[in-house]
Amino acid sequence: MEARRHLAQGLLFAHKANSYALMADSYYRLGRVSIHQSNPAEALHLFQLGQIVATNSGSLTSVAILYANIAWAHARMGNASAMQESLARARDEIDRADTAQAPQWTRFFCEPADMDGMSGVVHAALARHSEHRDQHAALAVRHADRALQRRTERSRSGAFDHVTMALGYALLGERSKVGLHATAVMQAIGHVRSRRLLDRLCDVADVIEPSHDKELAEVATAIRACAAA
Numbered sequence: 508m509e510a511r512r513h514l515a516q517g518l519l520f521a522h523k524a525n526s527y528a529l530m531a532d533s534y535y536r537l538g539r540v541s542i543h544q545s546n547p548a549e550a551l552h553l554f555q556l557g558q559i560v561a562t563n564s565g566s567l568t569s570v571a572i573l574y575a576n577i578a579w580a581h582a583r584m585g586n587a588s589a590m591q592e593s594l595a596r597a598r599d600e601i602d603r604a605d606t607a608q609a610p611q612w613t614r615f616f617c618e619p620a621d622m623d624g625m626s627g628v629v630h631a632a633l634a635r636h637s638e639h640r641d642q643h644a645a646l647a648v649r650h651a652d653r654a655l656q657r658r659t660e661r662s663r664s665g666a667f668d669h670v671t672m673a674l675g676y677a678l679l680g681e682r683s684k685v686g687l688h689a690t691a692v693m694q695a696i697g698h699v700r701s702r703r704l705l706d707r708l709c710d711v712a713d714v715i716e717p718s719h720d721k722e723l724a725e726v727a728t729a730i731r732a733c734a735a736a
Contacts (some may be wrong), residue, residue, distance in 0.1 A: 508533055511540050527564035528610045531557045531573065538576060543703060547583035567604035568613035571597045575616075575625045582632035590633055598622060619659035624664055627651035627671040634678050635714075641679065648675035663704075666695035670707045677714040677723075685715060687725045693733045705734045 514537045521529035524645050533559025541550035559575035577594035606617035615621065627650035634643035653673035658665035673688035712730040715723040 511537065514540065527560050528566055528569060528612070531564055531566070531569045532610075532612045533557075534560060535573060535576060538580070542576075542580060542583065543706065544617070547580040551577060551580035561628055564610075566610050566613060567600045568606060568609040571600035571604065571622075572613055572616050574600060575622070575629070578629045579625070582629045583635075585633065585636040585639070587633060587639055590629060592627055594626060597625075618657070620654040620664065623650045623657070624654035624668050624671070624727060627654060627668065627675070631671050631674045631678070634675065640711070644675045646680035648672055648679070651675065661695065661698060663699050663701065666692055666699050666701075666704055668709065669695070670704065670711065673711045674714065677711050682715075682718075682720055684721050685711065686722060689726050689730060693729065696733060709734055712724035 514533055518530060518533035518537065521533055534553050538553035538557065541547070541553060554573050558570060558577060561569035561573050561643040572583055574593050574597035578597060581587075581590040581593060601616065601622055604617075606614070609617055616625075627647045629647075630643040630650060631647035633639045634641075641731045642713045648671075651668045655665055655668045655672070658668065669688045669691040673685050673692065676682075676688065678683040689708065689711055692704065696704060708730055712727040712734075716727045718724065
């Protein structure tokens, strides 16, 4: 994959420059490629390497980002206790960080909404495992809603929060709320222009398509049509 090749090249350059901050960034981005390709075990390995490098860089915001993504990888694999521990570490690190001195690449994570938004994603991922469904789907909705209340209107991050809420409500079986948030995402796609956003929205369709409910079936059809356009 072209993206992976470029990121690996960037990691090599960062290593040659002895820049721990850029190395941590490279491991983070490589891990995100793996997790979006549905390989959470590989993503976990890359995020853990990044977390070690981030610790050596002295940047608490970088460490927080890597721990939050470690939590996501664990959630995708159904590792509830490891997920909760990693997410708690991420919150602790961001609370201790001097965000004014944060490296440029970490500043997207410095706003209070970002920790809530990521927490929502992580809880939603764990909720895909049936034994954790009700508790963590509800937590996903709660965190995403809190993040949304802090976002600016039509923000890219807000569109992802709507995905989390649609997925959380789908897992909870609250069909009217699924449609509300899925529609908000589809309306945002024209100005956000993100393949990842569409892929995450398709996760909602994956959850609701087995349903025989007419309203949910219409939402799933609309999502598939939007993704194919």
